[in-house]
Structure formats: C-alpha cells, structure tokens
Amino acid sequence: MSDIILLILQIIGYIFISIGTFFLLLASIGLLRMPDVYNRMQTATKATTLGSLSVLIGVGLIDLWWLPKSLIIAAFIVLTAPIGASALARASYKHGVKLWEGSVVDKYKEEKEED
Amino acid sequence: MDLFTIVSLILITIMIIAAIIAAEIKDLLSAAIASGVMSLVVSILFYMLQAPDVAITEAAIGAALSMAVMIFGIKSTKRWEK
Amino acid sequence: MKRVLALTLAILLFIVFAMAFAKIPFGEKMSNYPDYYNPIENQTSNMSLPQHYLTYGKNDTGATNMVTAVVVDYRGFDTLGEVTVLFLASTGVGSLMYVEDKVKRKVRRSNAVVETGSKLLFGFIILFGAYIFIHGHLTPGGGFPGGAVIASSFLLLYLAYPKFHAEHKKLNVSESLAGLTFVIVGLLGLIIAGYFLYNFLPFGLPTYLFSAGVIPVIYVAIGVKVGSELTGIVDAMMGVRE
Amino acid sequence: MIPYYYLGSISLVVIGIYIVIAKKNLIKIIIGLDIMDTGVNLLLISVGYVKNATAPIENVPGPYVDPIPQALVLTAIVIGVSVMALALSIAIGIYKKTGTLELDEIMGVEE
Numbered sequence: 325m326s327d328i329i330l331l332i333l334q335i336i337g338y339i340f341i342s343i344g345t346f347f348l349l350l351a352s353i354g355l356l357r358m359p360d361v362y363n364r365m366q367t368a369t370k371a372t373t374l375g376s377l378s379v380l381i382g383v384g385l386i387d388l389w390w391l392p393k394s395l396i397i398a399a400f401i402v403l404t405a406p407i408g409a410s411a412l413a414r415a416s417y418k419h420g421v422k423l424w425e426g427s428v429v430d431k432y433k434e435e436k437e438e439d
Numbered sequence: 440m441d442l443f444t445i446v447s448l449i450l451i452t453i454m455i456i457a458a459i460i461a462a463e464i465k466d467l468l469s470a471a472i473a474s475g476v477m478s479l480v481v482s483i484l485f486y487m488l489q490a491p492d493v494a495i496t497e498a499a500i501g502a503a504l505s506m507a508v509m510i511f512g513i514k515s516t517k518r519w520e521k
Numbered sequence: 522m523k524r525v526l527a528l529t530l531a532i533l534l535f536i537v538f539a540m541a542f543a544k545i546p547f548g549e550k551m552s553n554y555p556d557y558y559n560p561i562e563n564q565t566s567n568m569s570l571p572q573h574y575l576t577y578g579k580n581d582t583g584a585t586n587m588v589t590a591v592v593v594d595y596r597g598f599d600t601l602g603e604v605t606v607l608f609l610a611s612t613g614v615g616s617l618m619y620v621e622d623k624v625k626r627k628v629r630r631s632n633a634v635v636e637t638g639s640k641l642l643f644g645f646i647i648l649f650g651a652y653i654f655i656h657g658h659l660t661p662g663g664g665f666p667g668g669a670v671i672a673s674s675f676l677l678l679y680l681a682y683p684k685f686h687a688e689h690k691k692l693n694v695s696e697s698l699a700g701l702t703f704v705i706v707g708l709l710g711l712i713i714a715g716y717f718l719y720n721f722l723p724f725g726l727p728t729y730l731f732s733a734g735v736i737p738v739i740y741v742a743i744g745v746k747v748g749s750e751l752t753g754i755v756d757a758m759m760g761v762r763e
Numbered sequence: 764m765i766p767y768y769y770l771g772s773i774s775l776v777v778i779g780i781y782i783v784i785a786k787k788n789l790i791k792i793i794i795g796l797d798i799m800d801t802g803v804n805l806l807l808i809s810v811g812y813v814k815n816a817t818a819p820i821e822n823v824p825g826p827y828v829d830p831i832p833q834a835l836v837l838t839a840i841v842i843g844v845s846v847m848a849l850a851l852s853i854a855i856g857i858y859k860k861t862g863t864l865e866l867d868e869i870m871g872v873e874e
Contacts, residue, residue, distance in 0.1 A: 400645075407638035414632055444767075451771035458778045458798050467790050474794050477775075481801055488768075488808050489818045489828045491661035492588050495653065496840050497804075499669035504751060505797065505844045507676055511758040512851035513790060516858040520788040521865050527785035531777045538773045539765055542806075547766035548814035551829065571811075571829040579821055587819035587827065591834035603838045610845035617852040661820065665841045728822060747841060754848045 333385045340382030347375035360424035361416050369409040376401055447487060454480045465520045467513050475506035583724030583733035584658040592663065593736045593743075597718040601703060604746060608700070611750040611757075618757040631681055639681035646674035654744030658733045664740040668747025675752045679759055687756055692749045699746035706735050706742075768809035775802025787866040789854040793847060800843045807832040 354367030380398045384391035417432055454477055461473035478501025486494040551572055559566040568576065574587060574595065582590040592600055654667030678685050710719030718735075725732035775798055782795025811829035819830040854864065861869050 403638065403642060407635055407642075410632065410634045448767060451767060454771060455774050455778075458775055461794055461798065462778050462782050462786075467788070467794075470791065470794055474797055477798065478801060481805055484768075484805060485808055488812045489816060490808050490811075490833045490836075491818050491820075492586075492663060492666065493804075493808060493833050493836050493840070495662055495666040496669060496837055499666055499673055500840055500844050501801070503673045504669060504676065504755070505847060507680075507755065508758050508844065508848045508851060509790075509794070509797075511755075511760070512793075512855060515760060515855050516790065517864055520786075520791055524785050527781055530784065531781040534780060535773060535777045538776070539770065542769045542773065543765045545769070545810060547768060547809065548812050550813060550826070571831055574830060575819065575827050585821050587821065587830040588833045588837065591830050592837060596834065600838065603842060606842055607845050610842070610849045613849045614845075614852045617849070617856055659820075661818065663837070665837050669841065750845070751841075754845060758848060758852070 330388075333388070337382040337385030340378045340385065344375045344377070344379035344382060347371050347378070351375060359426070361421050362413055362427075363424065365409055365413050369405050373401060373405045443487065447484065450480050450484055450487075454484070466518065467520055468510065468518055471506055471509040471513060474509070475502050478502050478505065579727060582720065582736065583727060584736050585728055585733075586658055586660065586663075588661075589658045589663050589736060589740065593658075593739050594718075594720060597707070597739070600743070601707070601718075604700070604703065604743060607747065607750055608696075611754050614754050615757045618760065630683060635681050639677045643674050643678055646677065647671055650674065650744070650748065654740055655737065656730070657740040657744075658736045659728060659730070664743030665747055667744040668749075668751060671744070671748035672751030672755060676755050679755060687752055689753075689756075692753050692756075695745055696749040696753070699742040699749070702742040703739055703746070706739055710735070766809070768812075769806065772802045772806035772809065775799070775805065778802075789857065789864045789866065790851070793850050793854065796850070797843070797847055800839075800847075804836045804839060804843075807836050 348371070351367050351371035354371065355364055358364045358367055377398050380394040380401075384394035423430060457473045457477040457480065461470045461477065464470050464473065478497060482494045482497035482501060485491075485497055551569055553567045553572075554569055556565050556567050558564075566573075574591060578587050578590045578595075579585070582594040584590040584594070650667045650670035652667075653662035653670060654664045657663030657667070675687060707718040710721055711717045713719060713721045718739075720734040720736070722734035722738075724734055727733075731737075779795045779797075779799030779802060782798065783792055786792060786795065811832035813826060813828045816826040816828045817823055819827040819833070821827075857869060858864055863869060
C-alpha cells in the first residue's frame with residue numbers, strides 16, 4: 325500500500341519537475357526576446373521563481389527525506405527574489421534607463437507628477 | 440572526459456574570462472562586479488574540489504563583502520579609469 | 522610600450538609557473554614516506570602529515586570535521602596570530618577612514634519592498650551564521666564563515682536603511698570579549714596541563730553537539746570576533762551618511 | 764600534460780601580476796591583488812584534492828582529501844578581504860589629498 329503511495333508521489337514529483345523546467349525554458353527565451361530592461365527583468369524573476377519553486381517541490385516529493393529542506397529553500401527564494409528584482413529595477417530607473425516605446429504604464433512617473 | 444572534467448573546464452573558462460574583463464575594462468564599477476563573479480565561480484570550484492568550508496567562506500566574503508567594500512571605495516573616489 | 526613589456530613578462534611567468542607545476546600530480550592518493558621513527562607514538566611509521574591527522578585526529582581532538590581540528594586544535598596558536606592580523610587590519614581601516622569634519626553625504630531612501638524584506642531576512646541570516654559557527658566541529662563551517670555571514674547580514678541592513686549605524690561601543694565590547702575568551706581558554710590550558718590551548722574539557726561522544734572539549738568554545742569566540750570586525754570594516758568604509 | 768586546475772589558477776595569478784605591472788589606477792591595482800589572492804587559494808586547494816575522495820568530515824567512510832590546505836585557505840580568505848579594505852582606505856586617503864588615483868599624476872602632485 326505504502327509503495328503505491330510513494331510511486332504516485334514520485335510521478336507527481338516528476339510532473340512538477342517537468343513543469344518547472346518548462347517555465348525555466350520560457351524564462352530564458354524571454355530573456356533573449358524581450359525588448360527592454362524591465363521586461364527582461366520581469367521574465368528573469370517571475371518565471372524563474374515559479375520554475376525553481378516547482379523543481380524544488382518535485383525533488384521533495386520524489387525523495388520525502390528532502391521535503392523539509394526543499395520547502396525551506398523555496399521559502400527563501402520566495403522571500404529574496406522579488407526584493408532583489410525590485411531593488412535592481414528601481415536602481416536602473418533612477419539611473420535613467422529608458423522604457424520601451426510600447427510600454428503603457430509608468431507608475432514612477434505618475435508618482436513624481438502627483439508630488 | 441567524465442562529468443567532473445567537463446563542468447570544471449566550463450567553470451574555469453568562465454573564471455578566466457571574468458578575470459580578463461576585470462583587468463581590461465575602463466569602468467571600475469564593472470571591474471569590481473567582474474571580480475565578484477570570478478569569486479562566485481571559484482567558490483563553486485572549491486565545492487567541487489571537496490572543500491565545503493572554504494566554499495562557504497568564499498561565497499560569503501568574495502561575492503558579498505569584498506565586492507561591497509570595493510564599491511564603497513569606488514563611490515568615495517572616481518568611477519572611471521583614465 | 523609598457524603594456525607590451527608587461528604582457529611579455531606575464532607570458533614568460535606563465536610558462537615558468539606551468540613548467541614548475543607540471544610535475545606535481547593532481548588528484549592522486551596521498552603517498553607514504555619511507556619508514557621513520559616517530560618519537561610521539563614511540564614506533565616506526567611511514568605516514569605523511571595529513572594521513573596522521575586523518576587517522577588520529579578524531580581521538581586526539583574529538584572533533585568530526587578535520588579542518589576544524591587543524592584550525593583550532595593542531596594549529597590553534599597560528600589561528601590566534603591570524604585573528605590578531607585581522608584585528609590590526611580592521612583597526613587600521615577604522616583609523617584611516619576616521620573623519621573629523623564629518624562631511625555628510627546625501628543618501629536616497631530605498632523603497633518599501635527592500636526595507637520590509639531586509640527586516641524580515643536579517644534575523645534569518647544571523648541565525649544561519651550562528652548555526653554555522655556553533656556546529657563548526659561537526660559540519661562544514663566554523664568561526665570564519667559564520668562571522669562572514671553575520672557581517673553580510675549587517676551589510677544588508679546598511680544597504681536597506683540609509684541611516685542605520687551599528688553601535689561602535691557594542692561592536693568593541695563583543696570583539697574584545699571574544700578575543701579575551703580565546704586567550705583565557707588558552708591560558709587555562711597552560712595552567713592545567715602545561716600547554717597553551719590544551720584541550721582540557723571532556724571530549725564527549727563524537728558527532729554530538731557537546732563534544733570536542735574547548736573547540737566549540739573557541740570557534741564561537743572566533744565567530745563573534747570575525748563578525749564584529751568585518752561589520753566594523755563595512756561601517757568604516759560606508760562613511761558618514763545623512 | 765599539466766592539470767587544467769593548475770593552468771586556471773596560474774593564469775589567475777599571471778593576470779593579477781599583469782594588472783599590477785601595467786595598470787596605473789590604484790583601485791585597479793587593488794583588484795589585481797585580489798585576483799592574485801584568489802588564484803593562489805585555488806592552487807592550494809587543487810593541490811590537496813584526491814580523486815574519488817570526500818570532504819574531511821568523518822561522518823562518512825572513505826578516503827578523504829587533504830585537510831591542511833583547506834585550513835590554510837580558510838583563514839587566508841578572511842585576512843585577504845580585511846587587507847584589501849585596508850589598501851582601499853589608504854587609496855581613499857591618497858585621493859582626498861591629491862584628487863586623483865592615477866599613479867603618474869600622484870607622483871607629479873607630490874613634489
């Protein structure tokens with residue numbers, strides 16, 4: 325009985341890992357295709373966070389001994405990746421990197437005009 | 440050619456390229472960041488050479504503290520090399 | 522002209538170094554010496570030094586991590602000297618970067634995400650650094666990496682909050698107390714057994730947290746010392762900000 | 764045939780020596796010293812490596828790598844960063860006094 329449960333967990337884990345690698349592939353394609361810094365940064369953080377999270381959960385499900393460790397690593401990725409991305413994007417905005425012509429929202433500029 | 444050889448050859452190539460960039464670029468900030476990249480790659484090499492203690496130390500110091508100290512130094516002097 | 526000369530010299534040096542290191546084997550097993558009389562073990566032996574450490578280290582020191590055994594126990598006096606070098610360097614940085622007229626530099630506020638996130642992460646990073654140096658005799662790590670991790674957590678606070686300052690008096694007190702602990706443990710060994718840094722506490726069972734005698738005590742002291750010194754260096758290099 | 768790890772670390776050392784000789788900017792020279800430091804550390808660790816061995820932590824059986832170079836390098840890295848901070852603070856002091864970081868201009872200002 326427990327063997328069947330372990331097998332099902334393993335299959336679910338492999339599915340998670342394939343989803344994760346798919347998102348990592350999408351992130352790297354986006355890194356090559358996107359037009360400006362901010363779009364590239366969005367693909368490099370959002371898709372990569374989701375991809376590495378599902379890879380970590382998949383590894384934890386395949387070998388249950390690793391589950392607590394991989395959950396802790398996942399929590400730290402969730403905590404740190406957005407902070408670094410926001411700091412980098414803000415720094416490049418303040419440094420004067422131009423937005424792409426097709427972008428529609430510029431919240432920083434609106435905030436400056438309101439002041 | 441086993442996996443160890445291939446991975447370490449790739450990492451050593453990245454390391455040497457980062458060191459050459461740090462040597463030749465005129466922007467000192469970029470040179471500091473290139474030397475930080477070199478330290479990070481070297482810490483992975485330490486881990487592959489079965490030295491986990493040294494790898495932890497190099498990752499914490501070479502990639503974070505040393506680069507930060509260098510950037511503070513560049514901030515209070517000039518950024519561009521003549 | 523100077524560039525060409527330097528490049529030629531560099532290539533020549535590269536060839537000389539490469540010829541010198543071509544004879545040293547990479548990744549081979551540690552070779553034995555010819556038989557010699559070992560006065561400490563009172564028998565003939567053919568072990569090289571690392572083999573001796575790896576064979577007898579667990580019984581000699583009680584530590585599981587042999588790097589820690591070499592750093593703190595076999596070469597403990599060297600480590601005291603190295604910590605002194607570190608102290609001198611951080612004192613030098615502090616005295617050179619000291620400014621009397623306090624030129625204040627303008628710093629922009631960082632945004633809310635960075636501030637909140639670094640406040641959350643700061644405690645976790647300090648906890649990780651403490652874990653590294655408390656378990657230095659069992660798992661990879663020890664005082665030097667742990668101190669570096671603690672200093673990098675303070676660096677995070679310095680970067681996120683423009684007005685943050687670590688209190689110099691507290692840094693001084695923790696640094697001097699840690700140095701004193703190291704020397705006092707060494708002197709206690711001298712009093713009890715006649716050797717500086719003698720391991721006078723009971724070894725306990727290997728792979729348990731309370732084992733290896735004085736090694737964890739000294740490594741915790743080194744961790745606190747390295748952490749406060751590197752934080753002091755970061756603080757001094759940061760300068761006065763407004 | 765020289766092992767590739769030795770070649771990599773020797774080239775780091777040589778790049779550092781080249782920077783120290785050819786460049787005139789003080790901070791660039793400090794970066795060169797840092798690169799040299801890293802190269803020497805990598806060389807020491809790779810001399811101590813043993814194939815198919817594990818890290819010298821005796822929870823696991825098996826042959827271990829040489830612990831002595833690791834113990835040397837562990838302290839050398841921490842001392843390296845503090846010495847680098849000392850050198851940088853001296854460079855900042857020189858910049859405050861002379862207003863430049865280029866070596867030949869510093870020699871001209873000094874008189």
